[in-house]
Amino acid sequence: xxxxDGVTKVYGTDTVAVEGVSFDVAKGDFVFLVxxxxxxxxxxxxxxxxxxxxxxxxxxxxxxxxxDMPPSRVPFLRRSLGNxxxxxxxxxxKTVFENVAFALEVIGxxxxxxxEQVPFVLELVGLQDKSERLPNQLSGGEQxxxxxxxxxxxxxxxxxxxxPTGNLDPATSEGIMGLLQAINxxxxxxxxxxxxxxxxxxxxRRVVQLDRGAxxxxxERGVYE
Amino acid sequence: MMARIEYALRETWASFRRNLTLTMAxxxxxxxxxxxxxxxxxxxxxxxxxxxxxxxxxxxxxxxxSDASPEQIALIDGTLRAAPSVIDVDKLRYFxxxxxxxxxxxxxVGDPVTLSLLTPxxxxxxxxxxxxxxxxxxxxxLADQYRTxxxxxxxxxxxxxxxxxxxxxxxxxxxTLIMSLVLLGVAIGLIWSTIRTAMFxxxxxxxxxxxxxxxxxxIRIPFMLEGLLQGLIGGVASCAGVWVLNSAWTSGVAAFKxxxxxxxxxxxxxxxxxxxxxxxxxxxxxxxxxxAIAASRFLDV
Numbered sequence: 101x102x103x104x105d106g107v108t109k110v111y112g113t114d115t116v117a118v119e120g121v122s123f124d125v126a127k128g129d130f131v132f133l134v135x136x137x138x139x140x141x142x143x144x145x146x147x148x149x150x151x152x153x154x155x156x157x158x159x160x161x162x163x164x165x166x167x168d169m170p171p172s173r174v175p176f177l178r179r180s181l182g183n184x185x186x187x188x189x190x191x192x193x194k195t196v197f198e199n200v201a202f203a204l205e206v207i208g209x210x211x212x213x214x215x216e217q218v219p220f221v222l223e224l225v226g227l228q229d230k231s232e233r234l235p236n237q238l239s240g241g242e243q244x245x246x247x248x249x250x251x252x253x254x255x256x257x258x259x260x261x262x263x264p265t266g267n268l269d270p271a272t273s274e275g276i277m278g279l280l281q282a283i284n285x286x287x288x289x290x291x292x293x294x295x296x297x298x299x300x301x302x303x304x305r306r307v308v309q310l311d312r313g314a315x316x317x318x319x320e321r322g323v324y325e
Numbered sequence: 326m327m328a329r330i331e332y333a334l335r336e337t338w339a340s341f342r343r344n345l346t347l348t349m350a351x352x353x354x355x356x357x358x359x360x361x362x363x364x365x366x367x368x369x370x371x372x373x374x375x376x377x378x379x380x381x382x383x384x385x386x387x388x389x390x391s392d393a394s395p396e397q398i399a400l401i402d403g404t405l406r407a408a409p410s411v412i413d414v415d416k417l418r419y420f421x422x423x424x425x426x427x428x429x430x431x432x433x434v435g436d437p438v439t440l441s442l443l444t445p446x447x448x449x450x451x452x453x454x455x456x457x458x459x460x461x462x463x464x465x466x467l468a469d470q471y472r473t474x475x476x477x478x479x480x481x482x483x484x485x486x487x488x489x490x491x492x493x494x495x496x497x498x499x500x501t502l503i504m505s506l507v508l509l510g511v512a513i514g515l516i517w518s519t520i521r522t523a524m525f526x527x528x529x530x531x532x533x534x535x536x537x538x539x540x541x542x543x544i545r546i547p548f549m550l551e552g553l554l555q556g557l558i559g560g561v562a563s564c565a566g567v568w569v570l571n572s573a574w575t576s577g578v579a580a581f582k583x584x585x586x587x588x589x590x591x592x593x594x595x596x597x598x599x600x601x602x603x604x605x606x607x608x609x610x611x612x613x614x615x616x617a618i619a620a621s622r623f624l625d626v
Binding site for chain 2: 150171172175176177178179183189191202203205207208209211243250254270280
């Protein structure tokens with residue numbers, strides 16, 4: 101589902117973010133990208149969603165080489181991805197329902213599909229009773245659930261999560277991880293960058309560890325070291 | 326498809342209302358710029374009415390009495406052609422009654438009293454003369470000679486009739502054209518700025534749209550429509566302005582005495598409609614240009 105082959109990303113002339121990274125992720129895998137701040141975790145996720153372009157090497161996502169993909173095809177790549185962020189990236193002037201509906205609306209889904217899909221996914225994340233609330237009327241955990249609902253409503257093949265529990269307390273993080281695991285069980289591949297050792301150790305899934313832009317460990321059922 | 330159109334229109338309208346102050350400034354500037362463009366057209370057309378009989382380097386008009394016989398007309402024609410070193414005989418044109426009447430309708434457009442006195446039967450016919458020489462004294466002495474020919478009612482010289490008007494027309498055209506172009510540039514800049522501000526205000530929304538797979542065109546279109554709408558509203562306002570100006574001018578001109586020449590400076594309503602259509606199109610174009618540049622340039626938020 102994801103294949104990185106000798107991927108290097110250099111910012112400017114000499115700031116190396118990742119260097120010579122290669123690994124494969126099979127369909128339905130759940131992979132933690134771990135490492136200290138600045139080790140290149142977020143850069144790898146941004147390369148996969150084509151927010152960045154690799155300086156060298158190939159990045160294959162859902163069967164497509166995104167490194168040499170023409171810009172006009174990028175939106176269609178992103179429709180097969182769901183993105184989750186530490187700061188949720190919710191639209192503060194829209195309700196929970198509207199935030200989730202927005203993801204379908206901007207890819208041109210008709211109103212009847214939106215009215216069917218959004219309540220379903222809000223129920224999945226446990227926010228069916230808060231669909232008319234604005235984001236600032238919700239807790240951090242609830243806001244992250246809205247973000248997950250928005251990422252999942254289009255049934256993506258891959259979920260890319262960048263520190264989704266970074267702003268949350270342990271109990272709330274547990275709930276969010278449960279949700280990501282449930283999404284993974286539907287067959288969606290999940291790639292999650294984190295330095296939250298509690299969630300990595302609790303889940304015991306594949307761990308790819310980065311240090312200064314290079315892969316230093318790739319372990320099935322790994323823990324945070 | 327319907328969902329996309331509905332989305333684009335809804336977002337256009339919402340954004341239009343959100344930036345009302347800047348939008349009003351852009352609309353007002355486009356309206357003033359377009360009003361000036363429209364006024365330029367009208368002034369040019371009004372001057373053209375005055376100058377219509379002198380088009381094509383015509384420097385002398387020999388008016389022939391309406392009751393002149395064919396022999397007298399032939400004599401005048403022969404006399405004019407007898408000076409091929411002074412008169413460009415290839416460009417010598419005879420306007421018969423029908424042509425002269427059609428031309429008079431343009432010259433006396435704002436002077437219905439004079440126009441009603443003219444009929445295709447009573448109107449003088451005319452020879453339009455293009456001299457080969459720059460020597461005005463020579464042309465003037467020829468004119469004196471033609472005045473004595475039988476059947477000639479009058480001889481008019483461009484030098485006496487229209488040189489001041491022609492110079493004034495060229496001056497006014499240059500000034501209004503430059504001002505229009507500057508103001509059109511300002512209008513494009515203001516629309517560009519409005520759209521840029523709108524995009525900046527919605528940068529988070531645009532970021533999310535890109536992340537969930539909206540195409541660049543899907544993101545751009547509401548912003549481009551917003552600019553187009555601003556230009557169009559400016560166009561509509563300028564049309565109203567041009568109409569009011571022209572109506573006031575037409576009724577003002579009617580107060581002048583017939584025969585003063587001022588009555589020619591009236592623009593027919595058909596031409597006014599054409600100008601208004603051009604202003605609407607121009608408004609849409611400046612709106613589209615300003616917003617298209619901004620929407621392409623600032624999409625990477």
